[in-house]
């Protein structure tokens with residue numbers, strides 16, 4: 001019997017034209033704006049050559065040892081460090097045509113960037129962030145040794161993705177996570193017109209009721225996203241890697257976000273609260289996970305990034321696009337799967353409690 | 360005993376400590392068209408909602424076809440057809456889609472569902488317009504669709520909560536005829552209204568409810584006799600006003 005519920009809810013969602021239009025046009029517009037705004041920056045990054053960077057150290061012995069490792073890792077990534085112990089930083093940079101400068105003091109460091117070397121500056125900043133984190137980890141592990149090898153490999157793939165692909169992929173995932181708005185029409189009608197009552201005077205179980213919404217809303221969003229993906233591929237030449245796997249990742253993200261949204265709805269029993277909370281949480285997850293600032297350049301601590309399910313999805317999709325493989329595929333899928341299972345269980349439980357307590 | 364379809368014992372519902380339904384005792388037998396008459400706010404809908412396991416009773420017992428609808432819902436719920444007072448239909452679904460959706464909730468599927476949908480629409484006279492969206496229907500058509508959505512699973516007990524509100528005499532007569540027709544085919548009916556003529560025309564037994572209590576119960580003749588001493592020279596409306604309206608005035612003094 002759930003088949004007919006799914007079918008009719010699906011029709012209702014599709015007939016709610018404005019939400020479908022928002023889902024379709026939203027990602028297309030955002031992708032158009034963002035990919036053109038950032039394309040120059042990321043394009044030029046592809047062609048970045050080796051560049052020179054100055055540094056200076058305030059007799060911090062411990063750092064000096066560690067810095068040797070940082071320096072080596074830099075060389076491997078095309079960042080050449082030269083020491084300049086004296087002089088005004090700005091003058092030194094100009095005189096020696098340095099792309100950047102790092103000043104180490106006792107337990108911190110400052111990165112200077114030059115307006116003439118915008119891309120190199122961002123790269124340096126990202127590199128330092130990465131390298132210093134790694135070196136702290138490494139020196140904790142092997143204290144006695146005087147040479148440390150830092151695994152700063154992430155820089156290698158970074159130049160390969162351009163802004164179009166990056167935002168073209170990530171905004172499909174992001175909008176997919178907001179797809180719950182396609183269900184708002186059905187949910188508000190059910191309440192407004194007392195349709196919930198008909199459900200109560202029937203054999204419909206809470207699980208069926210839940211699936212009767214989760215499945216059609218997921219299908220609606222998936223169809224919408226498939227169309228916007230198709231359009232963006234045609235018009236912006238977005239490259240997706242491993243189409244089937246990528247589609248699966250996006251699809252699972254949509255399922256997870258909808259399950260999460262349905263859980264919020266069954267707990268709060270209030271559509272406005274649900275949508276506001278869902279959008280806020282998705283926004284933060286996107287904020288941590290590279291939906292706005294690219295995750296490669298993001299200075300967010302790795303731990304925070306890794307907590308965001310959106311990060312795993314984004315990273316898996318982007319890496320699939322530019323490298324054809326990604327270590328994040330499994331975690332992205334697992335994350336979505338776990339969220340779906342847990343949120344569904346809570347949603348059904350909450351629905352049952354609400355039903356029993358109904359006055 | 361066997362032919363008792365519905366029995367409530369001291370059924371009570373309180374909102375904010377005020378009893379909206381107050382120790383209600385009714386017994387409805389198989390084959391009856393039972394009219395529940397009462398002014399606005401008497402507690403009619405609340406009573407129906409408790410019977411249909413929509414609103415949880417504060418106290419008391421309900422026995423529906425020998426089962427407790429709150430504890431053994433699965434065993435009885437498909438035997439009742441509940442037509443809610445408020446229109447409960449999806450405007451963005453076509454007439455037949457609405458009926459299909461709500462009929463399918465009782466586990467009916469496939470060919471059987473198709474037939475049930477057609478029969479229900481036929482029953483309320485909407486067959487010709489089944490392809491139209493419910494939101495484009497007139498008030499009377501929506502009312503009829505509201506009924507069609509609740510009868511496709513052939514319930515033994517039909518509960519109509521003011522099904523004729525805001526519709527013209529033609530539609531009203533149509534609906535009343537249909538109710539009688541269903542009753543002839545074996546369905547027991549509970550009919551809630553505050554229109555006297557309707558209730559008098561179709562109901563085999565009438566209960567007058569006010570302030571959450573049944574203040575009189577019987578056939579329309581019995582009720583008239585109760586007030587007037589004989590069933591002549593008095594309309595049910597006068598009975599109703601005598602029992603409810605005047606009582607209220609008495610309270611106010």
Ligand SMILES: Nc1ncnc2c1ncn2[C@@H]1O[C@H](COP(=O)(O)OP(=O)(O)OP(=O)(O)O)[C@@H](O)[C@H]1O
Pocket residue numbers: 359374379397398399400401402403404405406444553
């Ligand atoms: N959820 C609720 N919370 C508080 N009070 C309620 C609630 N539902 C109903 N009531 C009150 O219960 C009383 C009875 O309402 P009910 O809907 O049962 O009346 P009714 O007899 O069906 O009236 P009508 O003929 O207008 O439909 C009313 O005074 C109403 O205000």
Ligand SMILES: [Mg+2]
Pocket residue numbers: 403404405444520521
């Ligand atoms: Mg009512």
